[in-house]
Amino acid sequence: MTEALFAPTEPLASAISTQRILHVINGEHYSGAERVQDLLAQELPQFGFDVTFACVKPDRFPEARVSQSVQLYRTPMRSRFDWQCGRKLAELIRQEDFALVHAHTPRSLMAGAIAARLADVPLVYHVHSPTGRDSTRWLQNLVNERLERWLLRRATRLITVSPSLQELMVAHGFSPARVAYVANGVPGVEFISRVRPTGRWTLGMAALFRPRKGIEVLLESLALLRGKGHDVHLRAIGPFETTAYESEVMGLVEKLGIADQITWTGFVSDIHAELRKVDLFVLPSLFGEGLPMVVLEAMAAGLPVVASAVEGIPVAVREGVDGLLVEPGSAEALAAAVGEIIREDSYYDYGSLSEQARSQHGANFSARTMARNVAEVYRDILG
């Protein structure tokens, strides 16, 4: 990017009567961690905290975010070891009187931890996924995990998005008192009455498509379902992480002969408009999840969910109540679970699965509750 370091994209808020928090974020995508950041920026002010963003990999997030009125600094790092960025952020913290730094993902932690140390303010770190198995790039995982552990020695508090990640961080040696679990949350959506389809079923998967999301497994299960006589179509919602991976996936689609069964939407800015076209949400993740925002968004929209039982997913999706859980990596198991719900003589009542999904979201996974719990962590630190 050619923007000058620390050039604000929006004017400063006119009156600041609350405590100011600097969120140091990556920003190359608009995916799960970014959705959390975007929602916190919108919801935290009602709990007494104003958010400003420092974006160390500015790309899609600055334009795609909903929180456009929130101040955002483009502060690109030249590499993940660019400690100069942290030094400049420390200057910003002193000038603008930020009370606390909240970093997300290892690269932004590098800048955020240095900045917090130099400016002598507390550091909070949001753990969105298990860094050691966050991607299929083993070297990046290893470097990021080591970097994260080293930088976190001085973090005041860690926030994990699932109980499994809380256990992981405690197993890594962080004292339980320093590790808070705050479930992810998403806003509620206008009620749509969901009716069990009589003919074709539209399955939906939404993601930043990358290998660990396991779309290959879903493609194979689509072929299996068609082989069993089911009329199923897939809406694949979202962008691919790389064009090389996209070609690989398209090769598999060709090989399976299922191109006519799939609509690829690319990146959409209105996820709910897409979810309205879907009857059953599917997430075949292989590993490395936290608590996927897409699962919560689907539940808020009253969609039953079939997903792999990895990391935080079983905390949201209750087997047989609002969806079904499957072992990761098995096309046969995924096809069988989808078949259980869509077959004409299904044991499951579609309307009840839909209602339960919506009430599970409302009771436990709202964006407001997520923000309130993050605000509690700040208050605990700042008094």
Ligand SMILES: CC(=O)N[C@H]1[C@@H](OP(=O)(O)OP(=O)(O)OC[C@H]2O[C@@H](n3ccc(=O)[nH]c3=O)[C@H](O)[C@@H]2O)O[C@H](CO)[C@@H](O)[C@@H]1O
């Ligand atoms: C590598 C990494 O850090 N992964 C974590 C990341 O989620 P990850 O990036 O894996 O994806 P999620 O499923 O949580 O969220 C994707 C988000 O992108 C949005 N979307 C998707 C497609 C599209 O076209 N348009 C669009 O807006 C969805 O609406 C959703 O809000 O943060 C999540 C929330 O803490 C964690 O559970 C994941 O483990």
Ligand SMILES: O=P([O-])([O-])O[C@@H]1[C@@H](O)[C@H](O)[C@@H](O)[C@H](O)[C@@H]1O
């Ligand atoms: O550049 P970087 O911060 O090491 O790497 C990033 C990961 O930390 C992050 O979890 C993931 O969402 C990004 O796609 C990217 O891979």
